[in-house]
Amino acid sequence: MSTGLNDTEIISKVLSGDQQAYAELVNRYQNYVFTLSLRFTKNREDAEEVAQDIFIKAYRALADFKGTSKFSTWLYTIVNNTCITFLRKKRLQTHSLDNEGMFEVADSQDSGLRANLVEQKSRVAMVNEAIKMLNTDDAEVITLFYKSEQSLEEIAQILGLETNTAKVRLHRARTRLKEKMEKHFSEEVKDIY
Amino acid sequence: MNTDFNNTGEDGIEERLWNYIDGTSSAEEKSVIEKLLQSDAEWKAQYGELLEVHQLMQSSELEAPSMRFTKNVMEEISKLHIAPATKTYINKNIIRGIAIFFITLIVAFLVYGFGQINWTAKGETNLPVDLSKVDYSKIFNNTYMNAFMMINVILGLFLLDRFLANKRKKFREEV
Numbered sequence: 085m086s087t088g089l090n091d092t093e094i095i096s097k098v099l100s101g102d103q104q105a106y107a108e109l110v111n112r113y114q115n116y117v118f119t120l121s122l123r124f125t126k127n128r129e130d131a132e133e134v135a136q137d138i139f140i141k142a143y144r145a146l147a148d149f150k151g152t153s154k155f156s157t158w159l160y161t162i163v164n165n166t167c168i169t170f171l172r173k174k175r176l177q178t179h180s181l182d183n184e185g186m187f188e189v190a191d192s193q194d195s196g197l198r199a200n201l202v203e204q205k206s207r208v209a210m211v212n213e214a215i216k217m218l219n220t221d222d223a224e225v226i227t228l229f230y231k232s233e234q235s236l237e238e239i240a241q242i243l244g245l246e247t248n249t250a251k252v253r254l255h256r257a258r259t260r261l262k263e264k265m266e267k268h269f270s271e272e273v274k275d276i277y
Numbered sequence: 278m279n280t281d282f283n284n285t286g287e288d289g290i291e292e293r294l295w296n297y298i299d300g301t302s303s304a305e306e307k308s309v310i311e312k313l314l315q316s317d318a319e320w321k322a323q324y325g326e327l328l329e330v331h332q333l334m335q336s337s338e339l340e341a342p343s344m345r346f347t348k349n350v351m352e353e354i355s356k357l358h359i360a361p362a363t364k365t366y367i368n369k370n371i372i373r374g375i376a377i378f379f380i381t382l383i384v385a386f387l388v389y390g391f392g393q394i395n396w397t398a399k400g401e402t403n404l405p406v407d408l409s410k411v412d413y414s415k416i417f418n419n420t421y422m423n424a425f426m427m428i429n430v431i432l433g434l435f436l437l438d439r440f441l442a443n444k445r446k447k448f449r450e451e452v
Contacts, residue, residue: 147362
């Protein structure tokens with residue numbers, strides 16, 4: 085249930101000892117954090133574990149949030165760092181987390197996906213599938229821009245980049261997304277254009 | 278201000294169109310693009326495609342975790358406490374103490390060093406070499422000296438770059 089309080093007011097309540105108030109922040113941001121985590125992990129189980137870890141880290145570090153930026157921007161910085169650490173650990177464990185490899189798998193699954201999409205007739209599903217085929221950097225910047233209500237300046241802050249670099253990264257990511265859509269979903273894209 | 282009006286390669290067109298779609302183009306650039314969209318079929322087609330991607334992205338949906346997600350997080354944090362803010366556990370007095378220790382050490386060495394000098398003795402007799410006869414070209418031709426100078430130049434350029442980058446950042450913030 086929504087309390088009607090803004091993020092800063094909820095944080096003040098949590099810091100003054102009302103631990104249960106933190107549930108409202110989790111409810112408010114869980115879909116954003118989970119979606120971003122999923123862009124990195126590529127599977128729901130890992131994404132859920134990582135997202136949970138992110139909210140726990142954010143809770144532990146809540147006293148460090150000074151309110152100089154939006155809470156969401158601060159939270160997404162933790163998302164970015166935690167997901168990068170997760171990918172590093174995963175690479176060490178498997179030695180095979182390679183984006184190109186993932187693209188090949190995506191290519192081989194193409195016909196199945198297309199059949200599914202035709203069935204669903206869903207543009208949204210097509211976009212989500214195309215995003216999954218992008219590398220994590222591209223998928224992250226696109227998700228931050230379109231789904232997480234972050235400006236280019238805030239995205240730059242989250243990713244630790246200059247604003248212009250973030251802007252160029254976003255442009256390139258969108259161009260690659262367009263290419264993926266044209267390559268893998270050419271029929272559906274024709275219908276749209 | 279985007280002054281890259283002549284950048285009409287495919288990448289250039291896309292970049293300018295993305296800026297136009299995002300609303301980050303300058304007024305001048307905006308009117309140039311609007312004219313191009315009316316007169317140039319290639320620009321019009323490209324704009325249509327990019328706008329469609331933009332609109333599709335805006336209509337895409339967020340993924341949702343399991344129903345128990347919030348409950349799981351709250352169960353985990355019930356065992357934890359909020360860590361004190363970083364600033365509160367870095368005691369400024371400790372940092373000041375370390376600074377005072379090193380400053381005292383340097384001053385003590387200087388006092389001791391100056392104390393060892395015989396100020397009443399004549400300078401010329403104490404020096405083992407005649408400074409007027411030193412061949413400085415040999416010293417400055419030395420490889421180590423060149424390497425030292427090179428490091429200094431690189432450090433100087435690095436500092437200049439940092440200084441200019443900070444200045445540029447401040448300028449942008451002001452704009």
